[in-house]
Amino acid sequence: MSINFAEKTEFQFIETVRRRYALQKIGDDCAVLPKDSKTDLVITTDLLVEDIDFKLEWTTPEFVGHKSLAVSLSDVAAMGAKPVWAMLSIGVPEKVWKTDFVEKFYDGWFALANEFNVELIGGDVSKTSDKIVIDSIAAGETKRGKAILRSGAKAGDLIFLTGELGGAAAGLRLLEKGERYEKSKYKNLLLRQLKPNPQTEIGQILGAKNLATSMIDSSDGLVADLNHICRESKVGAKIFDDKIPDQFDLEKFHSLFNSSEMVNFSLYSGEDFELLFTVNPKKKFQVEKELKKHQISQIGSVTPNAGIIELISKGKSEILQAKGFRHF
Amino acid sequence: MSINFAEKTEFQFIETVRRRYALQKIGDDCAVLPKDSKTDLVITTDLLVEDIDFKLEWTTPEFVGHKSLAVSLSDVAAMGAKPVWAMLSIGVPEKVWKTDFVEKFYDGWFALANEFNVELIGGDVSKTSDKIVIDSIAAGETKRGKAILRSGAKAGDLIFLTGELGGAAAGLRLLEKGERYEKSKYKNLLLRQLKPNPQTEIGQILGAKNLATSMIDSSDGLVADLNHICRESKVGAKIFDDKIPDQFDLEKFHSLFNSSEMVNFSLYSGEDFELLFTVNPKKKFQVEKELKKHQISQIGSVTPNAGIIELISKGKSEILQAKGFRHF
Numbered sequence: 001m002s003i004n005f006a007e008k009t010e011f012q013f014i015e016t017v018r019r020r021y022a023l024q025k026i027g028d029d030c031a032v033l034p035k036d037s038k039t040d041l042v043i044t045t046d047l048l049v050e051d052i053d054f055k056l057e058w059t060t061p062e063f064v065g066h067k068s069l070a071v072s073l074s075d076v077a078a079m080g081a082k083p084v085w086a087m088l089s090i091g092v093p094e095k096v097w098k099t100d101f102v103e104k105f106y107d108g109w110f111a112l113a114n115e116f117n118v119e120l121i122g123g124d125v126s127k128t129s130d131k132i133v134i135d136s137i138a139a140g141e142t143k144r145g146k147a148i149l150r151s152g153a154k155a156g157d158l159i160f161l162t163g164e165l166g167g168a169a170a171g172l173r174l175l176e177k178g179e180r181y182e183k184s185k186y187k188n189l190l191l192r193q194l195k196p197n198p199q200t201e202i203g204q205i206l207g208a209k210n211l212a213t214s215m216i217d218s219s220d221g222l223v224a225d226l227n228h229i230c231r232e233s234k235v236g237a238k239i240f241d242d243k244i245p246d247q248f249d250l251e252k253f254h255s256l257f258n259s260s261e262m263v264n265f266s267l268y269s270g271e272d273f274e275l276l277f278t279v280n281p282k283k284k285f286q287v288e289k290e291l292k293k294h295q296i297s298q299i300g301s302v303t304p305n306a307g308i309i310e311l312i313s314k315g316k317s318e319i320l321q322a323k324g325f326r327h328f
Numbered sequence: 329m330s331i332n333f334a335e336k337t338e339f340q341f342i343e344t345v346r347r348r349y350a351l352q353k354i355g356d357d358c359a360v361l362p363k364d365s366k367t368d369l370v371i372t373t374d375l376l377v378e379d380i381d382f383k384l385e386w387t388t389p390e391f392v393g394h395k396s397l398a399v400s401l402s403d404v405a406a407m408g409a410k411p412v413w414a415m416l417s418i419g420v421p422e423k424v425w426k427t428d429f430v431e432k433f434y435d436g437w438f439a440l441a442n443e444f445n446v447e448l449i450g451g452d453v454s455k456t457s458d459k460i461v462i463d464s465i466a467a468g469e470t471k472r473g474k475a476i477l478r479s480g481a482k483a484g485d486l487i488f489l490t491g492e493l494g495g496a497a498a499g500l501r502l503l504e505k506g507e508r509y510e511k512s513k514y515k516n517l518l519l520r521q522l523k524p525n526p527q528t529e530i531g532q533i534l535g536a537k538n539l540a541t542s543m544i545d546s547s548d549g550l551v552a553d554l555n556h557i558c559r560e561s562k563v564g565a566k567i568f569d570d571k572i573p574d575q576f577d578l579e580k581f582h583s584l585f586n587s588s589e590m591v592n593f594s595l596y597s598g599e600d601f602e603l604l605f606t607v608n609p610k611k612k613f614q615v616e617k618e619l620k621k622h623q624i625s626q627i628g629s630v631t632p633n634a635g636i637i638e639l640i641s642k643g644k645s646e647i648l649q650a651k652g653f654r655h656f
Contacts, residue, residue, distance in 0.1 A: 049457070085361070091461065127377070135373065137373060
C-alpha cells in the first residue's frame, strides 16, 4: 500500500508509519521479546529533540538527563516490568561540547538510573550541526507471558489512574508564559514538566502480582491514552469527571489559567507519566491493598461500546473525541 | 573525577565519556548480555545526524535507510553474532515530512533488514526543528560466552581483514569534489560510502565456529581499529603494507588522488565496514577453508609489544600513530 505522507498531520503520520511498516510487536509502550523460559524482555526507545521536546532556556542539563531516562522507564513501568538496563545516544553541537552540559546531563541521567539500579550498557556520542538530540533506550523484565499489554481490557473492568493529571501541561503553560524554575513559586508544577518521575514501583507491583488487565502510561493525555487501550482491547470506556484527580486547585490557579484550559490539561494534555490501567472487579480490593502507600484513583469502567469514550460530568454524559497530543 | 570536556577533541571526548561513566559493558562493538542458558544477546546503537553523517545532496533516502541499519549490523557482525531484531528512531523536520523521504528511507531500511531476516520490533518517530536524526538499534545472538570481543588477541595470532580498504574514503573524497552518484563512472566507490554492506555472513561464520580470538569492524580506520584491539587485548601488532588490500588501482586513480591521500585512505580512513580479526595460527587453514567464498587477507600478526603498531613497508619498519577518525 502506498501512503501519501504529505497529507498527514503529525499524529496521523506517526500512526501511518507504525501501521504500514510495523508490525506485530509495535502497539504497546514496549516491544516484548522472549528472554528465557521464565522471563520476557521488554524494550523501548524514545527520541528527544532540542526545541521540540525541551528548551535549554527553560530547563537544566540535569533535568534533561533525568527526563531522557524517565520517559523510557515510564514505558517499561507501563508493561508491569522491572527496569534492568539502558542505552543512551547523544548528539551535541560543538558549542555545547565546550560547556559542561554533557557532564551535568549524565549526572541527571545517572541519579535516576541509580535510584532503580538501571545499568548503562552502551550508547553512542555524536556531533550535530546545531541542536541537541538524545535517543534513550531502556529494557526491563517480566515473568514470561506476563507483560501487561494495552489489549487485555474487558467490559466491566475498572479503570484506575495513579497520581494526578494536568501538572505537566500546567507547568509547560507557565514556562511558555515566562515563568522560570529558579525563581518560581510553582516549582512543583514546573518539575512535573521538566523532571517527571516514572511510576516504576507501581508498575512492578501490578506486573509481579498480575493485577492489571491492561496498562499504558499517560504520555499522550488521558483521553488519547484511554483511546489506545480501547482500540487495542476493542472496548469502550466511561469515566467520571469528578473522579479525575487534577494536580491543581482550581481556586488557587484561576488567576493563571482559565477553567477550559484546566479541563484540557487534565483530559487532553500529556507528559504526566502516570499509569492508566484496568482491573478485573474481583481484584479491586487486592489492588487497593497492594498500592495502599500510593495515590490511585478509580476513575471509571470499561464498557462493551468499542471505541466510545464517555465522560460523565455533573450527571450529563458526553462522548469524547480522542485528540492526539505528542509534543509541545 | 571531574573532567573538563572543553579541553577535549571530539575523539578524546567520546573516549572520556565512555571511560568516566561506563562501564564494564562498554568497549566492544556491542554490549553482551546473558539471554538464556545457551544464548547471549549482543546489542548496539548508532546515531546518524544529517550533515555530520550524511548529506542529502550526496545521497538518496533509500541509501540513508540502508546505511542506518548497515552500520549497526556491522557492529553485530563484529561480535560474531547473528542479527535478530532492530529498532529505529527517526526525527525529521516539517519540510522533510512533506516529501516522500521517510517512505523511501524505510524502503531502503527494510530491503536490507529482509536480506538478513531482521525484524523491526519498535522505534520512535519525532519532529525536529531543522535536521534529520536517526538512531539505529540492532541486536543479535551468539552462543553463550562465545561473542568475539576486542580483548581476546594473543601474541602470535594472525591478523586478517575482509574485503578491501579505502573505498569509503575515496568515495567521500569524490563526493566532496562534486562527483554525484547518478552520473558517476565511479559508482562502486560512491556506493562504498553511501551504501556500505555489513559483513554479516562472515561475522556469523567466525562466531558460530569459534574461529577468531578478537574482532572489530573497520569503522574508524585500520590503524585506529587495530589500536582498539591492541589496547583491549594488551598486545601490539605488525602489519605489512603490501598485504593490505586497497580498493582502488593506484594507476587508474592517480589523476584523481595523489598517492599520500591514497595511503591515508587505506590506513586511516574509516567507514569501510569490513571486519578485522585475529586468529590462532592453528586455525589458519580452517579459517581459509570456511571463508573460501569470501575475500580475506592475512595482513600481519599480533606481537607482545603492548600498544605498538608497526608497519612494514618496502622492508622498512615504521611505528604508526593511531589517528582517530569518526565523522566527515
